[in-house]
Amino acid sequence: MHKMFTVVLVVCGLTVSLGCSSGSGQAEVSSSSGQVATSSAATQTATTQTAAATQTAAAAQTATQTASATQTVAIPAAPPIELTSIDAVCESRDGYIYCTSNVLAAPSEATIGWGELSGVSPEVFCATDITTQVCEWMTRGLLAAISRWGNYAPVEYWVLGADYAGYEGLMAANCVRRIERGQMRQSDCDRKHGPDGNHGFYSYWELGSDSVASGRPGGSAGLNGDRQWGIHFFTSSLPVGLTDYFEVNGLNEQKTLHHEYFHGVQHAHIYTKDRYQRDKLLGPVWFNEGAAEYMAHVALKEGRASGLIDMVKTEGRWSFEFEEEMGYKMQAWERNSLTCPGLKLKDMTYQNSCNNSSYDLGTWAHAYLANKYGATVLLNTYYPMLNDVSDWEEAFVATYGISSDEFLAEFDEFLELSLSEQMEILPK
Numbered sequence: 316m317h318k319m320f321t322v323v324l325v326v327c328g329l330t331v332s333l334g335c336s337s338g339s340g341q342a343e344v345s346s347s348s349g350q351v352a353t354s355s356a357a358t359q360t361a362t363t364q365t366a367a368a369t370q371t372a373a374a375a376q377t378a379t380q381t382a383s384a385t386q387t388v389a390i391p392a393a394p395p396i397e398l399t400s401i402d403a404v405c406e407s408r409d410g411y412i413y414c415t416s417n418v419l420a421a422p423s424e425a426t427i428g429w430g431e432l433s434g435v436s437p438e439v440f441c442a443t444d445i446t447t448q449v450c451e452w453m454t455r456g457l458l459a460a461i462s463r464w465g466n467y468a469p470v471e472y473w474v475l476g477a478d479y480a481g482y483e484g485l486m487a488a489n490c491v492r493r494i495e496r497g498q499m500r501q502s503d504c505d506r507k508h509g510p511d512g513n514h515g516f517y518s519y520w521e522l523g524s525d526s527v528a529s530g531r532p533g534g535s536a537g538l539n540g541d542r543q544w545g546i547h548f549f550t551s552s553l554p555v556g557l558t559d560y561f562e563v564n565g566l567n568e569q570k571t572l573h574h575e576y577f578h579g580v581q582h583a584h585i586y587t588k589d590r591y592q593r594d595k596l597l598g599p600v601w602f603n604e605g606a607a608e609y610m611a612h613v614a615l616k617e618g619r620a621s622g623l624i625d626m627v628k629t630e631g632r633w634s635f636e637f638e639e640e641m642g643y644k645m646q647a648w649e650r651n652s653l654t655c656p657g658l659k660l661k662d663m664t665y666q667n668s669c670n671n672s673s674y675d676l677g678t679w680a681h682a683y684l685a686n687k688y689g690a691t692v693l694l695n696t697y698y699p700m701l702n703d704v705s706d707w708e709e710a711f712v713a714t715y716g717i718s719s720d721e722f723l724a725e726f727d728e729f730l731e732l733s734l735s736e737q738m739e740i741l742p743k
C-alpha cells in the first residue's frame with residue numbers, strides 16, 4: 316500500500332565535525348515511511364560508504380577553516396521569550412530567499428552565549444528555485460521545533476534546490492557572510508561548497524538535482540557545525556516533501572526539520588570546543604540519533620494534535636502516523652538484523668549501522684526510556700547535566716540509575732516481544 320513511489324529520504328545527512336556527531340562523517344537515513352527501508356537499501360549503503368571515505372579529508376579541511384576563524388558571530392542578546400507564533404516573513408534578496416520569524420528580531424550586532432536561550436530569530440536561506448512559499452513552510456517548521464524545545468540561537472538553515480544557478484546564488488551569499496564574519500577565506504569557502512567539498516552546498520544541490528532528474532525523490536539534511544563559530548549551521552537538499560516535484564508527504568520535511576533542530580538542542584548543551592570531548596558527550600549513534608528521531612516523531616504527533624504543525628502537502632496516501640512509523644522502524648530492524656547477525660546496538664557506528672538500524676532501534680530505545688522514566692527526563696535531566704560530566708555514560712547513569720549496558724540488556728528483552736506488545740509503550 317505504500318509502494319507507489321520509490322522514496323529515498325536521507326535525513327540529517329553527511330555531517331562532519333561539529334555537526335550531528337563531532338568528528339564523524341556520517342550518512343543518516345530515515346526509514347520514515349515504511350516504503351523506504353527495503354527499496355532503497357542499496358542507495359543508503361552507498362551513501363554511508365561515501366561518507367566514511369571522505370571523513371578524514373573533511374575533518375582536516377574543517378580544522379583548517381576553523382583555525383583561521385577568530386571572530387565571534389555578531390548576534391543580539393535579545394532576552395528569551397516564549398515563542399507563541401510560528402509565523403514567518405520572507406523576502407527575495409539578491410541570489411536567495413531569506414526568511415525569519417515574524418515576531419522575533421533578526422540577528423544583528425551583539426553576542427549571545429552558547430547554549431543560552433535567546434529571543435532572536437533563526438535565519439533561513441533558500442535557493443531561488445525554491446519558492447518563497449516552500450521557504451516559508453520550512454521556516455515555520457523550524458520555528459515549530461524552536462517553540463517546542465527552546466530557542467538555541469544562532470541558527471542558520473540553508474536550503475538548496477535543484478537548479479544550478481540557485482546553488483551558485485546560495486553559495487555566494489553564504490561565502491559573503493562567512494568572509495564578512497572572519498570565519499572563512501574565499502578559497503576555503505569555494506572549496507568547501509564546490510564539487511570537491513565535503514558536505515558542502517554542491518553535494519546537497521546534487522542530491523536535489525539527481526532526484527528531479529531521476530524521478531526518485533531523495534535528500535539529506537545535516538547540522539554541519541559550527542561550535543567554533545558559535546552558530547548552529549544546517550544545510551538541506553531540495554525539500555522534496557514540500558516542493559511540487561514529487562508526491563511526497565510534506566510531514567517528512569517537518570519531521571526532518573525537528574530532527575535536525577533537536578541536534579542543535581543537543582549541541583547547545585555541550586559547551587566545550589574540544590571535538591574529542593564533544594564526541595564523548597554526544598554519546599553513541601543509537602543514543603544521539605535515536606533521541607533526535609524519537610523527539611522529532613513525538614513533536615510531530617503532538618504538534619499535529621495541537622495544530623502547531625502545518626498540514627501542508629499532506630494529502631494523499633502517506634499518512635505519516637506516529638504508530639505506523641514506529642511499526643515500520645521495528646519491522647525494518649527485523650529485516651536488517653538478518654544481515655547483521657551479532658551486531659549489537661552499542662557497537663553500531665555511522666559507518667557500521669546495519670542499514671541504519673542504529674536509528675530505528677535508537678528511536679525505540681528512547682521510546683522505552685521515555686515510557687519507563689518519563690517523557691521529560693531526557694530534556695530536563697539528561698542534557699542539562701552534560702557540561703558537568705566527563706562522558707555521556709556518566710550522565711546516563713545519573714539520569715536513569717542504571718548503566719547503558721544494563722539498559723541495553725533490558726532493551727534486548729523488549730525486542731523479543733511481539734510488535735503489538737511493543738507498541739503498548741508508545742505515548743497515546
Ligand SMILES: [Zn+2]
Binds near residue numbers: 326327343604
Ligand atoms: Zn540526525
